Amino acid sequence: MNKNPALRALGQALFWVLIAAVLFYILFPFYWAIKTSLTNSAQLSSQALQWFPNNPTFQNYVDVFRGQPFGRNLLNSLVVAVGTVIISLLLSALSAYALGKFRFKGKSILMYIILAVSVFPQIAVLGGMYTTIRTLSLYNTWWGLMLSYMIFTLPFTVWVLTSFVRDIPTELEEAAFVDGATPMQTLFRVLLPVMTPALVTTGLLAFINAWNEFLFALTFTSDDKAKTVPVAIGQFSGASIYENPFGLIMAGSVIVTVPLIILVLIFQRNIVSGLTAGAVKG
Known part of the structure; x- marks a missing residue:
């Protein structure tokens, strides 16, 4: 029995209204950040709630790099995030192969421990990590940040890749093995190419987490040239203690967000295939 055309049209209209509301909810903060970054300080003080800037300017983007070592902060974030992802994927690929394809005593307990570590709050391990970083003389270094970031990237990548490896056909x-390959050759020459979607997905998500991380970067760096961009943006200061440089903060936030959007657009197909891998079994 066909539905009433009027009800069908009303349902479609409500559906598109809902889609528009969701898109507005998602995109409006980013639009407002761009709008604020294109507005000078004087206009922000007097006309902060205007939907469009009267005289758009890129001066805030220029001042971001002029007043502080923001370029160096970007390099720090890039090196630390990429290094964290590479080390995490390498270690997690080895771990996932062992956990997904080999049987040994205590494997289930180990998997639950990895899952528990992945949901542990950062603040709970902050004191111990600070002592470790200081003892190893890794304060204000890329290696110190990589070591601390792997606390939350490594368990996540191990868990996801283990689920993916478990579904790879044993054949x-x-x-x-029949061709004479060793377990390591099997992993790197046979399984890793098959794991590409999962590696891209987990690597990108780990990169986003490391790129946006704030607490560890704030705790384990004190030199302005050693800080990552989230910390640098959080410590932007105005001309006086009473001024909040919203224009600079939004300009820095847009600069930091654009690379993530580009990465997601480039690898969107791999992300979808990686997230849905193993969801349907034949």
């Missing part, structure tokens, strides 16, 4: 391994 691939058996064929490699």
Whole structure:
């Protein structure tokens, strides 16, 4: 029985209204950040709630790099995030292969421990990590930040890749073993190419977490040239203690957000295939 055309049209209208509301909710903060970054300080003080800037200017973007070592902060974030992802993926690929394809005593307990660590709050391990970083003389260094970031990236990547490796057909391994391949050769030459969607997905999510991390970066760096961009943006200061440089903060936030959007657009197909891998079994 066909539905009433009027009800069908009303349902479609409500559906598109809902879509528009969701898009507005998602995109409006980013639009407001761009709008604020294109507005000078005088206009922000007197006309902060205007929907469009009267005289758009890129001066805030210029001042971001002029007043502080923001370029160096961007380099710090890039090196630390990329290094964290590479080390995490390498270690998690080895761990996932062992946890997903081999049987040994205590494997289930180990998996639950990894899951528990991944949901542990950062503040709970902050004191111990600070002592460790200081003892290893890694304060104000890239390696210190990488070591601390892997606390939350490594358990996540191990858990996701283990689920993916478990669903890879065993026949691939058996064929490699018949050809005389060692377990390490099987992993790097046979399984890793198959794991590309999962590696891209977990790597990108780990990169976003490391790129946006604030607490560890704030605690383990004190030199302005050693700080990452989230900390640098959070410590932007105005001409006086009574001025909040919203224009500079938004300009820095837009600069930091654009690379993440570009990465997601480039790897969106791999992300979808990686997230849905193993969801349907034949």
